[in-house]
Amino acid sequence: MTQALFLQHLANALALGSLYALIAIGYTMVYGILRLINFAHGDVFMLGAYLAFYGLALFALPWWLSLALALFVTAFFGVGLERVAYRPLRDSPRISIMISAIGASFLIENLAVVLFGGRPKGVNVPTILNTVVNFGPVSVLSVSLVIPVCTFVILAVLLWVVNGTKTGMAMRAVSTDIEAARLMGVDVDKVVSFTFGTGSLLAALGGILWSYKYPQLNPLMGMMPGIKCFIAAVIGGIGNIRGAVLGGFLLGFIELMTVAFLPELSGYRDAFAFVLLILVLLVKPTGLLGKNQAEKV
Amino acid sequence: MKRFGIVLAAFAALLALGCGAKAPTGVKFGVFEPMTGANAGGGALEVEGVKLANELYPTVKVGDKEYPIELVISDNKSDKVEAANAAQRLVDKDKVKVVLGSWGSSLSMAAGPIVQKAKVPAIGLSCTNPLVTKGNDYYFRVCFIDPFQGTVMANYAVKEVKAKKAVIIREVSNDYSVGLAKFFADSFKALTKDQNSILAELNYNTGDQDFSAQLTEVKKYNPDVIFAPGNFTESALVVKQARELGIKTPFLGGDTWETPEFIDVGKAAVEGTVFSTFFATEVPITETSKVFLDAYRKKYNKEPAAVTALGFDGYLVARAAIEKAQSLDTVKIRDAIAATKDFPGAAGMITLDENGDAAKSAVIKTVKGGKFTYLTTVQP
Numbered sequence: 001m002t003q004a005l006f007l008q009h010l011a012n013a014l015a016l017g018s019l020y021a022l023i024a025i026g027y028t029m030v031y032g033i034l035r036l037i038n039f040a041h042g043d044v045f046m047l048g049a050y051l052a053f054y055g056l057a058l059f060a061l062p063w064w065l066s067l068a069l070a071l072f073v074t075a076f077f078g079v080g081l082e083r084v085a086y087r088p089l090r091d092s093p094r095i096s097i098m099i100s101a102i103g104a105s106f107l108i109e110n111l112a113v114v115l116f117g118g119r120p121k122g123v124n125v126p127t128i129l130n131t132v133v134n135f136g137p138v139s140v141l142s143v144s145l146v147i148p149v150c151t152f153v154i155l156a157v158l159l160w161v162v163n164g165t166k167t168g169m170a171m172r173a174v175s176t177d178i179e180a181a182r183l184m185g186v187d188v189d190k191v192v193s194f195t196f197g198t199g200s201l202l203a204a205l206g207g208i209l210w211s212y213k214y215p216q217l218n219p220l221m222g223m224m225p226g227i228k229c230f231i232a233a234v235i236g237g238i239g240n241i242r243g244a245v246l247g248g249f250l251l252g253f254i255e256l257m258t259v260a261f262l263p264e265l266s267g268y269r270d271a272f273a274f275v276l277l278i279l280v281l282l283v284k285p286t287g288l289l290g291k292n293q294a295e296k297v
Numbered sequence: 298m299k300r301f302g303i304v305l306a307a308f309a310a311l312l313a314l315g316c317g318a319k320a321p322t323g324v325k326f327g328v329f330e331p332m333t334g335a336n337a338g339g340g341a342l343e344v345e346g347v348k349l350a351n352e353l354y355p356t357v358k359v360g361d362k363e364y365p366i367e368l369v370i371s372d373n374k375s376d377k378v379e380a381a382n383a384a385q386r387l388v389d390k391d392k393v394k395v396v397l398g399s400w401g402s403s404l405s406m407a408a409g410p411i412v413q414k415a416k417v418p419a420i421g422l423s424c425t426n427p428l429v430t431k432g433n434d435y436y437f438r439v440c441f442i443d444p445f446q447g448t449v450m451a452n453y454a455v456k457e458v459k460a461k462k463a464v465i466i467r468e469v470s471n472d473y474s475v476g477l478a479k480f481f482a483d484s485f486k487a488l489t490k491d492q493n494s495i496l497a498e499l500n501y502n503t504g505d506q507d508f509s510a511q512l513t514e515v516k517k518y519n520p521d522v523i524f525a526p527g528n529f530t531e532s533a534l535v536v537k538q539a540r541e542l543g544i545k546t547p548f549l550g551g552d553t554w555e556t557p558e559f560i561d562v563g564k565a566a567v568e569g570t571v572f573s574t575f576f577a578t579e580v581p582i583t584e585t586s587k588v589f590l591d592a593y594r595k596k597y598n599k600e601p602a603a604v605t606a607l608g609f610d611g612y613l614v615a616r617a618a619i620e621k622a623q624s625l626d627t628v629k630i631r632d633a634i635a636a637t638k639d640f641p642g643a644a645g646m647i648t649l650d651e652n653g654d655a656a657k658s659a660v661i662k663t664v665k666g667g668k669f670t671y672l673t674t675v676q677p
Contacts, residue, residue: 005517008542012509118333119341120530122561132541139543214506214534216562220334224504259510266511267469267500 001260004137009260011135015144017252019210022151023229024236024244025158026202032239033175033195035094039101040081041203042226043108046219048074048204049211050116053123063126071204078200079193086196087189105226112219123215130212143212150209154202155245162241171195175239224270231277237290246288251276323365324357324625326615327393329384329408329419330400334375335504335530338556339400339604343422344370346601346608347397349592354612357619364625366616369393377407384408388415394627395420395615395634400604401528402426402473409433418631420615422607423552423575426476430653437634437653439610439642440575441677443473443551447480449573449659449675450524450549454481455488458547460521462496466511466535468527469500477526477551485524496520501531508535512542519546526551533563540566547571555602560667567664576603576644577660577671585613589643603644603660610642 023045030038048070055066085104089097129143162168170191173181182188210225211217228251236247254276259266280287328347330340347368356363369391373380380399387393388411396412396419399405405424412419413435421429421438425446430436454460463485468474482495496518499511512535515523523546525535536548550572560567578600581587589609593601617640618633619625640647645657661672 002517005513008513008516009510012507012513016507016509113333118337120335120338120558120562122533122558122564132543134543139541141541215537215564216506216530216534216558218335218337218530221506224506256507256510260513263497263499263511263514266514267502269505269510270502 006260007136008138009256011138011140011144013253013256014148014249015140015213015252016256017249018148018151019206019213019248020225020229020232020252021245021248022147022154022209023203023206023225024232024248025151025154025241026199026206027230027233028236028238028241028244029158029202030195030199031233032241033171034086034192036086036097036101037230037238038199039098039226039230040085040104040108041199041229042222043105043112044074044078044081044200044203044222045207045210045225046112046217046222047077047108047207048200049123049207049217049221050112051204052208053121053211053217056124063124067208070208071201074204075197075201078196078203081200082193082196087192109219109222116217116219118219120216120218123211123217125212125215141213143209147209147213150205151245151248154205155241158198158241167191167194228270228273231273234277234287235280237287240287240289240291243287243289250288323367324619325367325369325391325393326351326612327384327387327391327396327398327417328368328370329373329380329387329396329398329404330370331375331404332370332372336375336401336404336528338529338558339423339553340372340375340398342556342602342604343398343400343608345593345597346422346589346605346610347612349589349596349605350609350612350616353588353592354616357616359619359623359625373399373404373408375401375404377403380404380407381411384411388412388417393417394619394625394630397608397611397615398422399424401471402429402476403471405429405436406472409436412436415627416631417627418615418618418634420611420634422611423604424473425552426473427652427654428472428476433653434635435631437614437637437649439614439644439647439655439657440552440607441657441659442654443477444480445656445677446551446573446659447477447482448484449661450551451481451484451488452675453571453573453661454485454522454524454549458522458549460547461489461491462494462518462520463522463524464496464515464518464520465498466508466515466523466525466527467498467500468503468531470503471527473551473553474527478524481524481526501527501535503528503531505531506534508538509542512539512544515539515546516542516544522547522549524549526553528553529556529559530562533559533561533567536570537563537566552603555604555662555669557602560664560669563664564667568667569663569665571661571663571672573659573661573675574603575657575660576606577662577674579671580660580674582645583641583643585610585641586643606642606644610644610647613642614640614647 051070232247232251236243371383373383402424467478548570552574554572622629622633
């Protein structure tokens with residue numbers, strides 16, 4: 001393999017990995033605070049992408065305004081989803097809330113089919129994000145340069161919020177012991193809503209950036225990325241934000257580099273992601289950066 | 298106990314409501330298409346054709362009774378497993394006389410054993426993989442098959458593009474894509490008299506959106522032409538990402554590219570791609586073509602896709618078969634369909650051979666100025 005080819009593969013892997021990392025952060029945040037694997041995360045991702053698309057298509061808003069509005073509407077939607085589907089089950093066994101998440105996922109997907117139609121829609125990507133940038137022999141799409149920047153900025157901001165602010169302290173308290181936190185005067189409902197709002201905002205951002213990179217919307221577009229980013233979060237240690245970023249990059253790299261070195265196996269790309277998951281679960285079930293925990297539903 | 302009694306009564310009432318269906322008075326045609334999922338675009342186009350035919354010819358005469366033809370649409374969700382369920386529903390629950398569809402050879406193949414067992418004839422509209430009808434007496438089709446289509450594109454690649462080396466990118470989980478790729482490869486190797494003229498065959502899976510790894514490999518091989526038979530959903534992204542990586546090689550494809558979504562998603566990237574398909578509105582073939590085009594343009598105010606014409610034809614063939622058989626028995630209808638000869642369809646004359654396939658000419662189109670443009674016709 002020539003150096004140019006290798007560099008191109010590396011660039012592809014970085015682009016994909018940072019996208020996975022961004023979405024995995026949202027998954028892991030919600031798990032960290034609530035011990036809930038939000039299966040509807042992939043569908044919130046899809047909603048964000050659709051809302052940004054419609055902001056542009058129906059209301060002719062400038063793309064950055066459409067993006068910002070989509071983020072906030074999806075965040076509110078996430079908060080609403082938590083209120084309706086998860087809060088009533090907070091005192092039930094963990095498995096009930098997980099089943100509710102699966103149900104919510106199906107509901108959102110099928111509502112999207114009814115509301116938006118099953119046929120895929122092409123996205124009008126804003127020109128500055130749709131240009132090809134060439135670094136010598138390596139070509140990348142400009143949005144692929146923006147995504148890693150977003151991921152690392154969000155990582156830094158989130159780490160600061162969780163470790164350096166009072167809200168973050170409340171989040172860590174709720175994560176450690178929800179009843180004790182309530183007794184200490186933490187408004188648990190507010191913390192949970194904030195977590196969900198932020199998680200959904202991140203999912204929406206991931207969705208919109210995904211739709212700029214792969215400009216095709218369809219109501220089930222959240223399924224595969226949702227599963228892959230869930231794998232990324234688990235690999236990195238679910239509940240750990242740095243772990244999610246690590247997991248995302250790792251997944252992106254392994255997926256693309258295996259195809260780079262073994263192109264005959266390109267049809268098995270997704271299989272590599274799942275094999276990686278199985279390996280990590282066998283060797284280090286808490287994930288690469290995760291801490292040991294007794295039970296994880 | 299009282300509450301249980303109320304629940305039981307409510308349940309019984311619900312059951313009675315569901316079971317008290319009125320006796321069917323019309324003849325039912327099952328429309329077996331992907332209305333959701335990756336292939337929803339193609340399915341919707343075929344349904345347009347079937348529905349248009351139903352509007353123009355809503356009844357069929359058997360004996361001295363005029364039966365209204367009722368369309369029962371069963372969504373196979375672009376999924377092979379769901380396809381089997383959808384087909385089962387059509388033959389068991391809805392008791393259709395004929396099944397029309399599906400877009401996507403894999404989905405038709407999934408329904409094959411079911412219609413065969415239920416002895417209900419099925420007419421494929423645009424599925425081109427030969428295995429759909431091979432060995433199945435109850436599956437027919439009104440379009441050409443892939444051995445022909447592969448040869449058409451191989452000829453185009455060698456004669457028009459003057460290609461000597463090609464790379465194939467195929468959807469490995471899709472029978473249509475794998476089949477057509479193989480026929481193209483065989484034909485291309487024979488035409489270039491070079492067994493090594495196919496430099497590589499790269500694979501992707503249904504639903505994939507990132508093809509950067511496969512395309513970077515293509516860049517390494519630097520072929521004269523790339524043949525990428527796959528559904529429009531993935532293909533539009535493949536071509537777009539190829540152009541983003543700086544690959545300027547011409548792309549050739551098959552009939553599954555002709556949907557509005559291909560241009561909608563691919564935008565400027567798919568300009569100049571060439572593919573084979575069934576019908577071009579610029580070249581109406583029979584009287585039925587004109588009837589179809591007039592009706593479609595009046596209703597939708599735009600040009601129809603090729604598969605819509607095929608949907609129209611499938612409905613007409615089924616209806617004509619029932620009138621010829623003068624019976625509502627599905628086995629007799631099947632025999633009448635098998636005997637279809639020189640039937641004037643919108644997309645050409647239809648004569649079904651012993652396998653149930655139609656020998657039709659292929660049309661080659663390209664994308665020019667954001668529209669599908671007719672290039673040439675190739676006779677079988």
